[in-house]
Amino acid sequence: MNINMTLIGQSITFAIFVWFCMKFVWPPIVGALEARKKLIADGLAAADRGKHELELAAKRASETMHDAKLKASEIIAQADKRASQIVEESKGAAKVEGERMITAAKAEIEQESHRAREALRGDVAALVIAGAAKVLRREVDAKAHADLLEAIKNEL
């Protein structure tokens, strides 16, 4: 417990320690702390910006989606309209075609019956001539009586 040279020795030691701390310990640590603080602040700012951008992007995306939906429903409506139009058109065309076919068939039937009637008429004329020939017991000269036969045929 005696006061002696230790007092001075301790003072000098203390001064050297403080000097060393001031020169080599404090500034780098505080500098590192500042650097890290800045890094973190920058990071947070970047994160904020990112968040903001994300919000914007989400907004844009929902807008685009909305537009797309609108357009899609428009297209669907148009397609519906077009489809019904096509159906109507084809209905009309089918009707016309049908009518045309019916007409053609009718005409053909007419022709066919006409032809049959003609053939029948010829047959009947031949039959009549044969009958008349049997009746007259003599051959009717088909050539000589052609105009007569024709007149009969036309009457039938």
Add this chain to the structure above:
Amino acid sequence: MSAEAHTSTEYIKHHLQNLTYGQLPAGYQRGDGEVLQGSTWTLAHTAREAKDMGFMAINVDTMGFSILLGALFLYLFHKVAKLASKSAVSGAPSGLVNFVEWVVEFIDSSVKGSFTARNPMVAPLALTIFIWIFLMNLMDLLPIDWLPRLSGALGLPFLKVVPSTDPNATFGMSLTVFALVIYYSIKMKGVGGFVGELTLQPFGKWGMPANLLLEGVNLIAKPVSLALRLFGNMYAGEMIFILIAIMFSGGTVLALTGGVLQWAWAVFHILIITLQAFIFMTLTIVYLDMAHQEHH
């Protein structure tokens, strides 16, 4: 310790004596009766010898432990300083770096809180004071007989493990702080300003002697109270550890009680050593702040 070898008084005295190296004059009769032929540089073997060495002696244990601890502090913090400047760019800091940065931030905020002027020396000074005193005080938590026994086995007559229980250490620091206070007082206010501060307030120039007395006491009280507060607290704490250690030789019941008491006191002492380091640091900052401040 066995009761035959040491009485309690001797035990206490032994623990309170520093390992002192100094010069004994010719014709001096040493503790073991030997009379010196010439003046000799030697380690003091008794408290009386240490006292008779006078001022030109040095407490080897105080110097040794404090330099060792201070070097440990600077080594660790310097290493961390290098690591920290790397990790600041490369990512998350590791355990020790975290701890040191936490301490540094704590000191930094303390300094920013009570020191209003600008001085790049104050914060490192505060850090050195806080950690160094804390480490010196921490030696108090080592079981009290370990290191003295070890050194005794190596042939050293005394060993006081806690440097801050040596007034030389505490006054060494407080006087350095005091020198800084006076230096910055004169640097910031000039010699006239400093002298004026001592003599012209609080009673104006006609009350100069009273002013000088009051302000002088005020000024001198700073280093004295700094040093004595730390010394007193650590000395008393050490003394209680010594007294508890004496209980260990008093039979089973006393020894067990002593064990419990030692544990309890050590836990409480953790608070005291930190608090004392913090108080020394804070008052240093405040004194330096006052030194930087211009008074009316």
